[in-house]
Amino acid sequence: MSALIELSNVTKTFGHGQASFQALRGVDLQVEEGDFIAIMGPSGSGKSTAMNIIGCLDVPTSGEYLFQGAHVELLDRNQRALLRRHYLGFVFQGFNLLARTSAKENIELPLLYRGESAAVRHKMSTAALEQVGLTGWGHHTSGELSGGQQQRVAIARAIVTNPTLLLADEPTGNLDTTRSHEIMQLLRSLNEDKGITVLMVTHEPDMAEYAKRSIEFVDGKVESDTKNPALDRTGITTKSKDDQIDQTGVIQGDFNAME
């Protein structure tokens, strides 16, 4: 069992009784170490909900979630916090930077909880700022940064610890095309050079093409799971719609065979 994470029949229901809403209706998903996955799907299909559960920010209503073979659903709050601290990096859909706090301090926050010294924190945060193209912006507070800059600070904060698994919920949602591609290049190099497993939600097919694998959510379920052609993903690949459908079929077939 070499899978980094493994979800089986994970459901998530919000609310109780009449007002309850099932956001995830039985998600099965395996992510191998070193994979780079793009999650797509219509708004409200449960992408963020699934990311939050994988990121240990929320707990599933039912189902199993294994992280490196360990049952996450059985862990207590503190164990989940330590899992987040040591293995995960999370880029939120809404940035979630600390208000009135400098970019540098925001980025150093996870290092602080890891107990890194001030010198190490400084070195790593400077490197992370450079990676997201914000060298020299460290002392600006969140309020002084544009939406795109804030997003890049959020990315820097998620990658500064070199996490095992990087979860990014629409990391390019607020960026222009050029910047978006830069961020994708960054994610890819983190994936390829540092072996960080990346799970990314995106609405843009262009961005999804950087990933090795695309997953589509519909109505709280994994609708399709496609291996992207192993092209030289240096730029924008051209790929016909038919190919995709074809591959979807193959993967779906695999899933069916497994059941």
Place this chain on the structure above:
Amino acid sequence: MLWSSFLLAIKGIRRNLMRSFLTILGIVIGVAAVITMVTLGNGATQAVKDQVSSLGSNLLMIRPGTRMRGPRGDGTPDFKLDDVKAIREQISRLAAVAPQVNKSETVVAMANNWSTSVTGSNNDFFTAGSWSIAEGRKFTDAEETAGQAVCVIGSTIRRELFGTSEVLGENIRVKNFSCQIIGVLKSKGTSNMGQDNDDIVLMPISTVQRRIAGNRDVSGILVSVENESDITRVQTQLTQLMRERRHLTDKEDDNFNILDTRMIAETLSGTTQVMTMLLSAVASVSLLVGGIGIMNIMLVSVTERTREIGIRLAIGALEKEVLLQFLIEAVVLAGLGGIIGIILATITSIILSQVMGVPYTFNVMINLVSFIFSAGIGVLFGFVPARKAARLNPIDALRHE
């Protein structure tokens, strides 16, 4: 972990300067108000006690009039000097028996005039009233019996009429006669009730009777007892004697009353204690208002703080680390506010008690109580919402609205 939580807490305080400032302000106001008011109230009580004891200890005051209808105005007869003589002869172990006649008069000297109270008495008055002579001398027997125009003046009279110049041997005019100053009383200062003790002109009683009052009445008698334990005995004997001398039958009530300075002391300090309690009640309200202010600030910022806690948890902070940070933040703010409040209260109390002329004492109890109360509110309302947030799933904390 303690140190890093402390650093985070300090960063948090600096980041939310306005909120921190308002929290501290709420605590400062609460603490300072309570401490100042209670300290001043206690000072006033103390001042009254001092004042009464400066009246003279072991002192009984006999005044005409029934207790019920007040001192005068009910036609009861005044005393005579014979009553004074009888008391001195028939009751043993008395330190002083001083008759008293008070008249409000304008006194004039060196083209200045001053309205004051002219008191006629004898040399026993100095003992009974705990007065001592600063300059000059008391009356001689001859002056007393002859009713000569001599007087001993209080320091206020001296200041108002003569300024700094020499007064012994000078004359002051009272009504239509001139009166030679033979002595100056040592100052007793202003009582906390605002009454100037030194605003007094003292003359032999026969002088006042003949030249000012125009009759032989004595409006009150001060009796000073040698031993405090004798007070009750003397009081009983005095009552009996005065009833005999005033020819009261068994059925009639006393037409005079005897006041015990200890009783006055108790009554007066009772009054100021009520005042202190009243002040404390007002102060408690300000403490409460300060507390509500803190609550408000904390509750208003709950959303922001909950989201911040969500971020910290999401990034990998443990619940206890977050709690420690916010606890430290709350304790630092509350402690700072409490200390500033105490310093402020101490300064204000010292200044105000000077202005009001009451003694200042540092009251450990009230400092402690108000500090603990406001700091408690600060910690409670800073910490409890934080604890609630830290127990949420990170995502719920992040979503808080």
